[in-house]
Every structure is written in C-alpha cells, then in structure tokens.
Amino acid sequence: MIKKNVQDAINAQINAEIYSGYMYFSMASWFDSISLTGFSHWLRVQALEELTHVQKMSGYLNERGGRALMKAVDAPPTDWNSPLACFEEVYAHECNVTELINKLMDTALAERDHATVSFLNWFVDEQIEEESNTDAVVQKLKLVEGNKGGLFMLDREMDARTFVMPPELAGVF
Ligand code: FEO
Numbered sequence: 001m002i003k004k005n006v007q008d009a010i011n012a013q014i015n016a017e018i019y020s021g022y023m024y025f026s027m028a029s030w031f032d033s034i035s036l037t038g039f040s041h042w043l044r045v046q047a048l049e050e051l052t053h054v055q056k057m058s059g060y061l062n063e064r065g066g067r068a069l070m071k072a073v074d075a076p077p078t079d080w081n082s083p084l085a086c087f088e089e090v091y092a093h094e095c096n097v098t099e100l101i102n103k104l105m106d107t108a109l110a111e112r113d114h115a116t117v118s119f120l121n122w123f124v125d126e127q128i129e130e131e132s133n134t135d136a137v138v139q140k141l142k143l144v145e146g147n148k149g150g151l152f153m154l155d156r157e158m159d160a161r162t163f164v165m166p167p168e169l170a171g172v173f
Helices: 004-033 037-063 083-110 114-143 148-158
Strands: none
Touching: 004 037, 004 083, 037 083, 037 114, 037 148, 083 114, 114 148
8 A cells, every 4th residue: 555655745746737737728728819729739738648647646546545635726827928938838847847756756765665666657757758848849939939930830830739548548538
C-alpha cells in the first residue's frame, strides 16, 4: 500500500495537472477570441493530454490502495498581450511542472518507493517532450513576430495537431 506522504504528493500533482488543463482551456478561449483557432485547437489538445495525466495518476493511486482526492483548483489567467506572451507562459509553466515532477520523484526516492519511482519515470520523460514542444512554438512565434501572413500560416500548422488517447486509458474515458 502506498504511504500517505507519497499519496499526498501525488494528489498535489493531480491538482497541478488539472490546473494545467484549466489554464490551457483558458488560453484556447483567448485565442478563439482573436480568431486564431489553430492555436486554440492545439491548446485544447494539450488540455486533454493534461487530463490523461490526471487519470494516469488517479489510476495509479487506486492500484496502490490509495485514492485520488480532488481539491479546489485556482483560477487561471484569462488574457494575454500577444500569442508570443501566451506561449512564453505555456513554456514557463511546463518548466515549472518539470520541477514539480522532480520534487515528487525526490519524495518517492526518499521513501524507497520503487514502484512510484518506476511510475514517475514516464512523467520525467514526458516533460522533456512537453518543454521541447512548447519551446518550439515560442521560437516559431518569435520568427513570425510582426508578420501577419506568417502568423496565419503558423495558425494553420497548429491546427494539424491531433489528440491521441493513450492505449492504457482507452477504456477509461
Ligand atoms: Fe502534465 Fe504538461 O504536464
């Protein structure tokens, strides 16, 4: 059975993952309001991915004899000064999530909870991709700064992202 302090730390991360999704839905709504619907599509896919992270953690706690406990979620921002400012915040947020996952891993290691260490390795790897993908958008937005045609083309590229349900969650949602 999972130790209470490890369960509490995973539950705190569940809250952070839900906040991530909530913030990405908020950002998607802002992009919709300025007619950049490819960006909003990309962010909604990102928000759905965050919800799969929540379910992975929730399912893991359940398997270990623990329980996911939902707490209040902070309100995310609602407005940004520019697409670039918004995606700089996405990238900074993902870097912060990486730190949270690292701290969670530290807790699991300190408790010699090898099952949780093994479970969290997926998230450690995932954060490499999360940082890389969001930084790539920041860099592209910098390239097209002040160029409306370039921004329009980038918006179309962002629209091509598809949500892929992780196979292990296929029957859960
Ligand atoms: Fe669940 Fe974007 O980290």
